[in-house]
Amino acid sequence: MPDAKFSVSFAGPLVTLQDAGRPGNMRYGVAASGPMDRLAFDAAHAALGNSVAGTAIEVSLGGVILNCTSGAVTLAVTGGDFVVEHGGQKRGSWTVLTVSEGDRLTIRAGRAGSWAYLAFAGDLLAQSWLGSHATHAPAGFGGGAVLSGRSIEVKNAALREDRLGDIPQPEFTPDGPIRVVTGPQDRYFAEGAVDRFLSAPYAVTDAFDRMGMRLDGPELDLKAALSIPSEPIARGSVQVSGDGVPTVLLSDHQTTGGYPKIATVISCDTDRLAQLRAKDKLRFAAVSSEQAVATCRTYLENKQAYLDHIAIARGTLEQRLMRENLISGWSEEDMSAAT
């Protein structure tokens, strides 16, 4: 199959190549990295019919402008509510389109969301580190940042006309407070700090990157000026620095650290948390570890059903009409007789 090539005419800061991540290396100081919004990343690949969620471009609020310099490829844009401009048309993220030589594709911040994903029906060429293309942004290891003036190459670029159009957006994702399991060092906090954390509104600040999100809200006092031995950190840990300010650690988090952690965001709530923007308000709510497990299992089942649903090729208009007619004209007996 032919290749498609793009030149990057503009890329904002924190636009990086990401695959599903490199778990298993935290013991060596290496967080798994991977997408900030894993649902949107997976959806981009599913909507293209990619059997493996390979490497995609994670687009920050800074946006990206690509010029297709040769070939053609079908691509998907998902995540948040970004603006996608192509061929004189402006549309939102959650869309599949085909870009050909001479075309310009612009993805820029829209009404909501901090991260969009651009996946291709093909293999995005990228540097590998420890078996993964995911960019560890602070170190620059892995696929790396997408930078203005550089080029991007997609091998085995496919045209998938039967997948063009809007991608149904997920409807199973929760809203409401961001759920956490308290601990493991909540015992180090002053009386009332945990209650305050769970009841007060917080706001996202500008100090928000792939490592974490610093919040603005009531200070969370420690019992004393404690020196806590450096402990392992998980994605979603809410650590509180000496000034009482909480920071939620995300994809490129440090793997160990000495700040006490008041709670950890459950894994199925980190995607929507990461899509918030500076000044957005949020609240936290505590769940038990058993509730966390049950909630995340249900979420992952719903997520898989959603991905399976959007992975079904919609077909060309003609095919879609024919399918509608066939299905509406069939009885259940016909279905079982046919299979």
Next chain:
Amino acid sequence: MPEHAPKFDAIADHAVLVGFADTISEEAHAQVVALDQALADNPPKGFVEAVPALVNLLVSFDVMATDHAAVIAHLKSLLDALEVNSVSGRAREVLVCYDAELGPDLDAIASATGLSVDAVINAHLSGDYRVLMYGFAPGYAYLSGVADEIQVPRKTKPVRDVPAGSVIIAGPQCLVTTLTMPTGWSIIGQSPTRILTGDPDAPFLFDVGDQVTFRRIDRAAFERMKDETVHA
């Protein structure tokens, strides 16, 4: 079974933190290393990875395959059979060049401690180092064992753009950097030994618990080996 009953904390939906102590001790770390090893030999169903640190160990799991209670039960069975003293890390050697240009803080440590620069270097070489944990950035391995007489506090202000391969110390800890980054630790030399080895089968030089010795090389050897490493 360890002397003090370990503490188990549920972390979100996907991990358990096993704590052996609230303060740093060799005993607690030996327990962390022993449990880490036992887990590697006998992982529970749904095991994703373990992260050893100073006094505790994070055990991550796949929430679709298991839950906290099952992982804790498995950890308890491993702890019951744990032989802490039987674990001993591998011996690793790190080359270091203490040339004044590569170790710009040697003079300051000498004046702070009342030692000569040579005595500072010898004290560093005499240390009995052990890999405590990784953290901060990929390949940043924290080593314990800096000799008492050269233990100096962090600088009040970090120095920018300290090159990868710098050998730095603060208090009882020593570290060989892998990235060009700012640091408030004292820079005493540079090493051509890569902690990020570039070998896909063994990408990191140390495992937590390994014993480390430093061997002195001169500037000419450093320059030669630095080039060799780069071209390897």
